[in-house]
Amino acid sequence: MRLLSGCLTTEEANDLKDFSDWILKVGEGKLAEPNDGEAEIEIPQEFLITNSEDPIDAISKAVYGDYLSLQENKDPRFFQERAILSYQ
Incomplete structure (x- = not known):
């Protein structure tokens, strides 16, 4: 890290x-x-993505970078050091 x-x-x-x-x-x-x-957990307003038309794309790019860079990355540590938490 x-x-x-x-x-x-x-x-x-x-x-x-x-x-x-x-x-x-x-x-x-x-x-x-x-x-x-x-349990229901309230997510504080300051942690929400509100300044993007596509919040999922914004999260993905912030964590993993753009699509082309992601496809070219072969370092396993890159993926081990990143995660996106989600719920349904």
């Missing part, structure tokens, strides 16, 4: 920490407690 702290402003670093803390709570089941294994 690459450290990005040298490239981030204080505000960006704080936003990243807030998002990371929220994701950890989701993954550990610590939001909407107590629950029986199924």
Whole structure:
């Protein structure tokens, strides 16, 4: 994992920490407690993609890059270091 702290402003670093803390709570089941294994989780407005006509495409490009670059990438670590969480 690459450290990005040298490239981030204080505000960006704080936003990243807030998002990371929220994701950890989701993954550990610590939001909407107590629950029986199924819970509704409210996603904070600041984590939503609202400035794109195609949010799914925006997420995909942010995580994996453009389609051509994705097709050419052969490094398994590239894919091991990325994930898109979703629900249905």
